[in-house]
Amino acid sequence: MQVVVDGIEVEVAPGTTVLEAAKLVDRWVPTLCFDERMVPFGACRVCLVAVEGAPGPLPACTTTCRDGMRIATTDERSRRIASNVVELVLSELPGPPAEHTELAEVARRLGVGAPRWTGATHPVRHDERHPYLVLRHELCISCGRCVRACDEIQGAFALTATGRGFHSNVTAGLDAGFLQSTCVSCGACADTCPTDAISERLLVALEEAGGASDG
Amino acid sequence: MADTRFDTTVSTTCGYCGVGCNLEAHTRAGRIVSISPGMGPANRGHTCLKGRFAHQFTRARDRLTAPLVRESGTFRIATWEEALDRVASELLRIKAQYGPDAIAGLASSRATNEECYAMQRVFRAAIGTHNIDNCSRVCHSPTSFALRKSLGLSGCTGSFDDIERAEVLLIVGANPTEAHPVAGARMKQAALRGLQLITADPRRIELADYGVLHLPVHPGTNAAFLNGLAHVLIRDGFVDEAFVAERTTGFETVAELVAAYTPDEVERITGVPAADLERAARLYGEADRASIAWGLGVTEQRYGSECVQLICNLALMTGKIGRPGCALLPLRGQNNVQGSSDVGALPDTFSQYRSVADEETARMYEELWGVSMKRERGLKMQEMFDAALDGRVKAMWICGYDIAQSDPDIEHVTAALSSLEFLVVQEIFENETSKFANVILPAASFLEKTGTFTNAERRIQLVRAAVAPPGAAKTDLEIFQLVSERLGHPLPYAGPEDVMAEIAATTPHFAGVTYERLEGRGLQWPVAPDGTDSPILYEERFEQPDGLGRFAALPYKAPGDEASEEYPLILVTGRRLEHYNVGTMTRRTGNLELLSKDWLEIHPEDARELGVETGDLVRVRSKHGEIAVEARVTERIDPGHVFTAFHFPEVRTNLLVGPSADVNTSCPEYKVIAVSVEKVGAPVEERVAAGVA
Numbered sequence: 001m002q003v004v005v006d007g008i009e010v011e012v013a014p015g016t017t018v019l020e021a022a023k024l025v026d027r028w029v030p031t032l033c034f035d036e037r038m039v040p041f042g043a044c045r046v047c048l049v050a051v052e053g054a055p056g057p058l059p060a061c062t063t064t065c066r067d068g069m070r071i072a073t074t075d076e077r078s079r080r081i082a083s084n085v086v087e088l089v090l091s092e093l094p095g096p097p098a099e100h101t102e103l104a105e106v107a108r109r110l111g112v113g114a115p116r117w118t119g120a121t122h123p124v125r126h127d128e129r130h131p132y133l134v135l136r137h138e139l140c141i142s143c144g145r146c147v148r149a150c151d152e153i154q155g156a157f158a159l160t161a162t163g164r165g166f167h168s169n170v171t172a173g174l175d176a177g178f179l180q181s182t183c184v185s186c187g188a189c190a191d192t193c194p195t196d197a198i199s200e201r202l203l204v205a206l207e208e209a210g211g212a213s214d215g
Numbered sequence: 216m217a218d219t220r221f222d223t224t225v226s227t228t229c230g231y232c233g234v235g236c237n238l239e240a241h242t243r244a245g246r247i248v249s250i251s252p253g254m255g256p257a258n259r260g261h262t263c264l265k266g267r268f269a270h271q272f273t274r275a276r277d278r279l280t281a282p283l284v285r286e287s288g289t290f291r292i293a294t295w296e297e298a299l300d301r302v303a304s305e306l307l308r309i310k311a312q313y314g315p316d317a318i319a320g321l322a323s324s325r326a327t328n329e330e331c332y333a334m335q336r337v338f339r340a341a342i343g344t345h346n347i348d349n350c351s352r353v354c355h356s357p358t359s360f361a362l363r364k365s366l367g368l369s370g371c372t373g374s375f376d377d378i379e380r381a382e383v384l385l386i387v388g389a390n391p392t393e394a395h396p397v398a399g400a401r402m403k404q405a406a407l408r409g410l411q412l413i414t415a416d417p418r419r420i421e422l423a424d425y426g427v428l429h430l431p432v433h434p435g436t437n438a439a440f441l442n443g444l445a446h447v448l449i450r451d452g453f454v455d456e457a458f459v460a461e462r463t464t465g466f467e468t469v470a471e472l473v474a475a476y477t478p479d480e481v482e483r484i485t486g487v488p489a490a491d492l493e494r495a496a497r498l499y500g501e502a503d504r505a506s507i508a509w510g511l512g513v514t515e516q517r518y519g520s521e522c523v524q525l526i527c528n529l530a531l532m533t534g535k536i537g538r539p540g541c542a543l544l545p546l547r548g549q550n551n552v553q554g555s556s557d558v559g560a561l562p563d564t565f566s567q568y569r570s571v572a573d574e575e576t577a578r579m580y581e582e583l584w585g586v587s588m589k590r591e592r593g594l595k596m597q598e599m600f601d602a603a604l605d606g607r608v609k610a611m612w613i614c615g616y617d618i619a620q621s622d623p624d625i626e627h628v629t630a631a632l633s634s635l636e637f638l639v640v641q642e643i644f645e646n647e648t649s650k651f652a653n654v655i656l657p658a659a660s661f662l663e664k665t666g667t668f669t670n671a672e673r674r675i676q677l678v679r680a681a682v683a684p685p686g687a688a689k690t691d692l693e694i695f696q697l698v699s700e701r702l703g704h705p706l707p708y709a710g711p712e713d714v715m716a717e718i719a720a721t722t723p724h725f726a727g728v729t730y731e732r733l734e735g736r737g738l739q740w741p742v743a744p745d746g747t748d749s750p751i752l753y754e755e756r757f758e759q760p761d762g763l764g765r766f767a768a769l770p771y772k773a774p775g776d777e778a779s780e781e782y783p784l785i786l787v788t789g790r791r792l793e794h795y796n797v798g799t800m801t802r803r804t805g806n807l808e809l810l811s812k813d814w815l816e817i818h819p820e821d822a823r824e825l826g827v828e829t830g831d832l833v834r835v836r837s838k839h840g841e842i843a844v845e846a847r848v849t850e851r852i853d854p855g856h857v858f859t860a861f862h863f864p865e866v867r868t869n870l871l872v873g874p875s876a877d878v879n880t881s882c883p884e885y886k887v888i889a890v891s892v893e894k895v896g897a898p899v900e901e902r903v904a905a906g907v908a
Contacts, residue, residue: 185809
C-alpha cells in the first residue's frame, strides 16, 4: 500500500507505523519514548503528526499506516504540543540536559530553550552501588525506556517505575539497587536512556571532570 | 550529531564469545571510555556485560608492554630486535638439529582470521611442518567433525535469526543466558513471545524457567537421549519420508538401531522421564519449523562428536534443515572458534577444511608460497604434549591460549612444557603458560587491531582497532611477519586486508570476501565470487559428493568416567555470566566486583547427606586431582551432580579433569568427571593462601 508523507509518496508493507513510513523518506519526527529495538509505547506524545481526516494530532509511533493516508510531520499544532511537552519535561529537571543526550537533541531541534516554567524539580539522588551503572534519579523523565529495554531486549525484569505523578521515578529492584536486583549488568537501560539518568560511572566521572563541551 | 564526549568511535566486533556482537567503541585520549552496542545482525543493538563493560583489561597495569626473555631463570625486558632474533635463531637451530616437525604451534581462537591464517602459513611454509592446531580442539572440534561427516560443512546450518523464526527450539548441553548472553536474551525473548523451548541439561538453567519442558539428562548419556528422540519420532510417524528418500542416505540403519531406545530404556539410562522424552519428540516433530542449539555440554564428552551426528539425524529424518526456522546451531565458545579452523590453523587441513593430503590444494599452496610440503597431517594439540614428553617436539610457539590453566590433565601439560628446549608465548598478560616460556612476546587485544572474526553463524565480520596497543605491544599479525621474515620466508602482506585477499584467492568459500563487502552486516560463508553469501545452508543439496545428508547409526556408550563408591558424584563444569573462560581479561575489570569467586553447586539432598551448607569450604577430589572450593546448595543442579566454573586460578578446577577425550577429535571430557565432595573446615581464602588447594 501507499502513503504520502509531507507530499512524498512511499510504498509501505501492512503494519508499518507512521513513524517508520516517515523514516523511509527521511522525514524527521521528534521522539522521546521511542526506541526501534522495542515495541512502540506511545507515552511521551512528542512524535505527534497530522493525518488528513483525523480530528487531531496522532502519535506516529503507534499509529499504523492505512492505504492512501496523507501525513504531515511538520504540522504546526502537532509541533506546538510536542514542544510544550518537551518544555514541561525540561522544567522538572534540576538543570539543562547534557548536550549529547537524546532529550537535549530533541529540544534543540524543536527550538525549545530554557523552560518558561519554574517550580519543583526532582531532587538530586544518585545510586552508585554498581561497578559500572549509575542511576541519577533527578534526571529520570519516566519515559519507561529503561524498564522496557530490561524487559523486552534483555529479559531481566530488574527495573520498575515507582511513585506517582511528579514523584514517579525508575528504580532497580524496588530501590534495592542493581546488584540486589535481577539485573544482569547488560547495560541496555543505560544505552536507551534519553537523559543519562542511567549511565556509566566512567562517563559520569568524565563529565564531572569537565568533559569537553558537555552542557 | 557527533558526540563531543568522545574523540573517536569505532565500529568493531566483540572479542569475547562466539555470538559476534557488533560494538561501538568510544575513545578519549587514546583510551576506551565506553562501549555501546551496534545494530549488528547477531546482536541487534544489544550486548552483555562482557562486551559492553569488560574493557578495562586493555589498560591494566600488568599488560605485557615489552618483550621478555628468560635469563638465568628470570625474565628481563628485551628489545623487539633481540627477542625476535632469539625466537628465529632458536627455531632455526631446532629445525636444523631435529627437523621441522620438532616445532609445534598453537594458534588462538581469540585472534583474527588473518592472524590464524598467517600463523599456519608460518608453520607450513616458513618452518615446514603441519604441527599447528588451535584451541577449538578443546571445545567445538567434535561439532566441526560431525557436521562435516553428516552434512558436509563445518558450520551452523542457519543463522541466529532462526531463533525467532522457529516454533520450537531444543537446547542441548548449553546455558546461553550465561555463556552466550546475547543469543540467550534472544532465545528468552522469543520464548516470551511464544517460541516453545525445550532444554536438556543436568542443570536447571535459567532458560528452563521460560521453556515448556526441561529434561535433566545425566552427563554422558546424550547419545541415549538423542537416539530416544529419534525412536519416538519414527514410532509416532514424524519422519519426512520424501525428504529422507530424496536427500539422505542411511536412514534404515538408524531406524534399526534406535528401535531398542524405547522411552523406558532411555529413562533408565538418562534419567529423563519416558513421558517427557515422548513429549519433547512430539513437540519437535509436530512443529513445521524447529531448530536445535547445542553447546559444550554435547561436545566435551567422550562421544561428543557422535552426539552431534545424532543431532543431525533428528533434523535429517524430519526434514527440518535447509529452510528458515530450521537451524542446527552450535553455540561457539570463543569469538573466532569458527574462523580459526576455517582458515586452516589445524594440523590436518588447509583453509576450508581441505586435507593437507589433497594434492591439488597442496600444490596450489606450494606454488603460491614457493615451498614443498608433506602430505601427512601434523600433530593435534594433545599429541604435541605427548611428543614433547618423549622428545620428538623440542619447541612450541603458543599464541593467546593459556593451556596450563585451561587444558585438562594439567600436570601432563606442564610436564610437557617443562621438557621443551624452547617455548615462545605470545600473550596480552603473563599467565600460567608463560611461566614456562623462554621468550614472551607482548600482543595486542581485540580492541587494538584490525581483521575479521567469524561468529557462530559463519558470519565473517570486521574487527577494527579502536586504540593502539599498549607500550611496545604488537598485533599477532605483525609478530608473525617479523618472525617469518627472519626465518627466510617473508609474508607479502602490507596489512590484514592483504591476508584476507590471499585467503579469498585460495579458498573457494571465501572467494567473494573483501573488506568493503564486509562493511555493515558481514558475510556468511560460503561467499560466491560476486559477494552473495549464505544465511542458510543445504537448501538444495548437502555438501557431500552425492549431495545426500548422511545418517549415522551410533549407539549409546558409557562415558569415560562414571560415579563409583569412591567418587559418587558427577562434576560438570561451565561458564558464569560475569566471566570469560580462565578470566584473564574479565578478572581485570569491574566484573570481578560482580562475581569474585568460583563456587560448587550441590543439590540439597546431596548436601544434607554430606553435611554441607552454603558457604562451607569443600574438598572436591577426582582420580586426577583435588581442589578446595566454596559450596552453594541449590536445586538448579540435579541430585548426584555438582557444578563449578573454571574462571579463577585460585580454584584451578581443571586439575580435576583427566585425559578422557572425544574419540574422534580428542576434545577433552570436561563435562563428566566423577568426584567426591567432603566438607573441610577453614574458609577458602586461608586454605588457598596455605597452598593446600
